[in-house]
Amino acid sequence: MPLVGVRGVSKVFANGVQALVNVALDVEAGEFLSVLGPSGCGKSTLLRLIAGLIQPSGGTIDSSAGRADLGFVFQEPTLMPWATALANVALPLKLHGVARSEREARAAEALGNVGLKGFERTWPRELSGGMKMRVSIARALVTGPRLLLMDEPFAALDEITRHRLNADLLELWQRSKVTVVFVTHSVFESVFLSQRIAVMAARPGRVLSELSIAAPYPRSASFRTSAEYAAYCRQASARLGEAMAA
Amino acid sequence: MSARIIAPVVLGVAMLGLWEAAVRAAGIPPYILPGPILVAKTLVADWGTLAPSLLVTIEITVEALLAAVVVGGLLAVLFSLSRWIELSLFPYAIILQVTPIVAIAPLIIVWANNVELSLLICAWLVAFFPILSNSILGLRSVDPNLLSLFELYGAGGWRTLIDLRLPSALPYFLGGLRISGGLALIGAVVAEFVAGTGGNGSGLAYRILESGYQLKIPRMFAALALISATGIVIFLLLTLLSHLLLRHWHESALAPER
Numbered sequence: 001m002p003l004v005g006v007r008g009v010s011k012v013f014a015n016g017v018q019a020l021v022n023v024a025l026d027v028e029a030g031e032f033l034s035v036l037g038p039s040g041c042g043k044s045t046l047l048r049l050i051a052g053l054i055q056p057s058g059g060t061i062d063s064s065a066g067r068a069d070l071g072f073v074f075q076e077p078t079l080m081p082w083a084t085a086l087a088n089v090a091l092p093l094k095l096h097g098v099a100r101s102e103r104e105a106r107a108a109e110a111l112g113n114v115g116l117k118g119f120e121r122t123w124p125r126e127l128s129g130g131m132k133m134r135v136s137i138a139r140a141l142v143t144g145p146r147l148l149l150m151d152e153p154f155a156a157l158d159e160i161t162r163h164r165l166n167a168d169l170l171e172l173w174q175r176s177k178v179t180v181v182f183v184t185h186s187v188f189e190s191v192f193l194s195q196r197i198a199v200m201a202a203r204p205g206r207v208l209s210e211l212s213i214a215a216p217y218p219r220s221a222s223f224r225t226s227a228e229y230a231a232y233c234r235q236a237s238a239r240l241g242e243a244m245a246a
Numbered sequence: 247m248s249a250r251i252i253a254p255v256v257l258g259v260a261m262l263g264l265w266e267a268a269v270r271a272a273g274i275p276p277y278i279l280p281g282p283i284l285v286a287k288t289l290v291a292d293w294g295t296l297a298p299s300l301l302v303t304i305e306i307t308v309e310a311l312l313a314a315v316v317v318g319g320l321l322a323v324l325f326s327l328s329r330w331i332e333l334s335l336f337p338y339a340i341i342l343q344v345t346p347i348v349a350i351a352p353l354i355i356v357w358a359n360n361v362e363l364s365l366l367i368c369a370w371l372v373a374f375f376p377i378l379s380n381s382i383l384g385l386r387s388v389d390p391n392l393l394s395l396f397e398l399y400g401a402g403g404w405r406t407l408i409d410l411r412l413p414s415a416l417p418y419f420l421g422g423l424r425i426s427g428g429l430a431l432i433g434a435v436v437a438e439f440v441a442g443t444g445g446n447g448s449g450l451a452y453r454i455l456e457s458g459y460q461l462k463i464p465r466m467f468a469a470l471a472l473i474s475a476t477g478i479v480i481f482l483l484l485t486l487l488s489h490l491l492l493r494h495w496h497e498s499a500l501a502p503e504r
Contacts, residue, residue: 053394072398078391081495082413094409095399123494 001064002026003147003179004050009059011045019045021204022059029146032173032180034190034197036236038244042205043183047072047149050181065147068096071140071178073150077132079124079139085111086120089139096143110142111135113175115168130161137169141176148173150182154189166192167221174217187240191232192224199236201243208243211236280464285471288464296453296465300472303434303449306362307480310369311430315423317370318377322419326385326411327403343375347433351440361446365437372433373426380422384415417496420488427480435473450476 004027011020019042027033027050035043048054049061051072079088086107093103108120114134124132133153140148154162170193173180184190190197197211213232215223223229262282268274269281276284289296321339325332351368358364388411396406438451447455450469457466492499 048394051398053397067398067400070398072395074391074394076391078389078395080392080410080413082416091395091409092399095396095401095405125495125500 003029003063003065004181005060005062006046006050007060007062009046009049009056009061011042011049011054012057018204020049020056021206023205023207025198025207027147027179027181030177030179031196032170032182032194034194035181035183035200036187036190036197036240037185037200037205038202038240039185040205041200041202041243043185043200044151045205046200047151047181047183050147051149063147065145065179068143069146071143071145071148073133073136073140073148073153075152075155077124077129077136079132079135081124083124084120085116085122085124085127085135088124088135089142091139092143107138107142110138113141113172114138128161129157130165133157133165134168137172141172141178144176146179148178148180150180152183152185155185162189163221163224169193170217170219187233187236188224191229191236192219197236197239199239199243201246208246209239211239277461277463280467284464285467289468289471292465292468296450296469296472299448299450299453299469300476303431303438303451303473304476306365306369306434306438306449307431307476310366310373310434311423311427311480313366313370314374314377314426314430318374318422318426319381319419322378322381322385322415323407325382327407332382339375339378342371347372347436348440351437355437355441355446361441365434365441365449368437368440369430369433372436373430376422376425376429377419378422380418380425381415384418385411387418388414417488417492417498420484420491421498424481424484424488427484428477431473431477431480 004025006023006025006027009020009023010018012018023042023046025035025046035046037043045054049056050063051070052061052063052067079085080091083091086104089110090103090107093106098106108117111117111120114137116131116134116138119127119131119135124135127135136153140150154165157165166189169180172178182190182193191213194213197213198207199209199211200206201208211232215228215232266281266283269279280288321335325336347368350371351364354367355361355364358367392410393406396410401409434449435451438447438449439455441447442449442452442455450473453469454466457463457469489499
């Protein structure tokens with residue numbers, strides 16, 4: 001049984017825009033799934049539906065991951081500028097009523113896991129874009145979620161930073177065994193990261209096809225230059241092309 | 247010392263020198279225009295009368311500002327919590343703001359039947375609106391993704407208010423506070439004038455009126471200088487407060503990188 005089952009889900013917004021129509025998608029426990037599609041295809045809407053932040057207009061979402069099992073990473077780091085890195089990471093624990101000493105210890109550990117040991121007392125404005133995103137990921141992981149939802153988290157970063165964060169994210173995923181749903185518009189990023197790619201088409205948003213990436217983990221930087229990677233990228237690009245034409 | 251201190255000080259001293267020289271050269275009598283040296287001398291000589299008046303004006307200004315912070319802040323929170331309360335009350339807040347205080351001060355003085363209380367009400371009326379409107383703007387300017395995050399982690403309305411809406415609104419509130427600080431002083435002085443024409447009063451504005459009647463123009467200038475100095479000190483103190491509260495995180499309080 002999948003961790004999340006999206007069955008025949010449609011979403012019409014109050015302004016009449018049909019964001020999603022009849023979307024079916026299973027998320028298996030422990031997998032790394034990318035949702036790839038052009039802008040405006042409803043990728044983010046799908047993620048917010050899975051998170052329970054909005055309700056579907058039709059269809060159902062069966063999830064055995066409750067709210068307490070969720071972590072969410074937005075396209076922007078979405079940090080509280082008035083709080084230190086540590087306080088930002090500790091926020092979910094604070095909202096769950098965890099005592100101060102415990103939540104600070106766990107937040108410090110989560111910061112260490114994303115490579116930011118020693119940055120506990122820094123303010124968000126003192127951090128680079130990539131470091132802010134690391135804080136954001138630490139915040140999403142601090143509660144030990146079973147399902148991590150990521151909405152184009154690296155889209156605003158430069159390529160060098162993005163590649164490093166891709167590699168570190170994979171390492172975190174393998175270590176924590178968290179299930180990841182990763183929304184992106186980048187073919188290369190989705191192939192590098194995922195075991196499976198769901199390709200979406202726009203207007204109205206729907207899942208058009210799925211593609212398995214069978215390359216083994218750990219995937220190092222050399223995977224990016226391999227023939228296997230290039231072949232998968234060609235396949236994914238072709239699928240995306242079909243989705244754009246559909 | 248930086249240029250931003252030296253430049254205005256040099257200009258100010260030069261203008262005062264020019265003023266003194268002009269008064270002496272043209273032989274202008276002090277009951278028309280006293281020179282700055284005579285004004286300073288009067289300030290010292292009349293300190294016994296002026297200081298208590300200064301204290302009265304400062305007291306009313308500070309009390310009005312505190313009342314504006316409490317009422318403006320609480321109303322803003324209330325408005326942010328209930329759309330209906332905002333829709334019902336906000337037009338009246340605007341009416342209070344746009345009605346000239348000089349026009350309603352006599353009414354307030356008659357109704358309140360207590361000079362100090364009526365001055366306080368007038369100063370408060372002038373001061374509270376910037377705090378209210380800025381705080382409302384701030385409470386609404388919350389990052390929608392952070393709101394989603396608070397919702398995701400099951401934060402209730404109260405937690406969201408304390409940990410998200412209030413800190414988000416703080417820079418806006420402080421901006422309003424700096425405007426209100428000056429307005430509270432203006433409101434206090436205007437109300438004192440109105441009350442003073444009726445023969446009641448002890449604040450600086452009353453001293454100005456009194457000096458005018460008695461043709462003690464140097465003392466009028468001395469009182470005026472004290473009002474300006476009070477306004478400047480209020481502004482500097484509120485700017486310092488704003489800097490201390492925002493220095494770690496808000497763009498307005500950050501030094502530009504060189």
